[in-house]
Amino acid sequence: MKKTFTGERLETFIYDANAIKHLHRYSIAANFVKGKVVLDIASGEGYGSNLMSYGASFVYGVDIDNKAIEKAKIKYRRNNIQFVVGDTRNIPLEDKSVDVVISYETIEHHAEHEKMLQEIKRVLRPNGISIISTPDKYFYSDVRNYKNEFHVKELYKTEFIDLIKKYFFNYQILTQSYLNGNSIVLDEINRNTIEFYTGDYASSSKICSPPQFMIAIASNSLFKKQNNSVYDGTLILRNNLNCQEKLDRVYNSNPYKIGQTLLSPIKFLKKLRF
Known part of the structure; x- marks a missing residue:
């Protein structure tokens, strides 16, 4: 079956900067989930819930898209994961039922932010932790003059x-940027103390690594603040290169070229028809 990518949800056949940034976020979340009951909302195709299940006691993967949930149920068959159709504004879980809520790149897809936070507070236990990421509108949209068609607010x-x-009484705000295949997450307070350079034997210069994303770790209890961190994207980019090389081999193969030659008259007639 042909796999398609709409750009709205990350899929595990995608190997790019977006994948590296998402995987870095889940790596940070892994520091909080050991032995805990976790809610991953919106869980998308389920890869994040699956990653969290290796340390958590139980994981609920919740997403508004029924097709995504059904695929996740088939793909990730683990005893400590349950995938459920649900909405951030009406989470299908009992009050005070989870220890950790993870919600990455979700809040910008609707305008009911207050309702979402109220629901997160409702399902969290008193000492629970929420980890939420979202684009920084200034760097993500304004500076680039960019409009993401899937973002509402x-x-x-x-x-x-x-x-x-x-x-939440206690919180830490982290900023996330991407540079040369690596995701960089820095504490918002000391972000400006780190500088980035590039160059060669002839010259060197400062470069900008704009923090297009924000990550909030929040709780009404004390928690261990996260250090600055870097996610090495080498494996992801290597997979991307391998996929491209496979495609190139297909496109350059004699069977493909012969097929294209045979199909060209049909394509030409279709153009004339329409």
């Missing part, structure tokens, strides 16, 4: 922080 950093601190 993006937040500026101040708006995101105001929303988080309204519901």
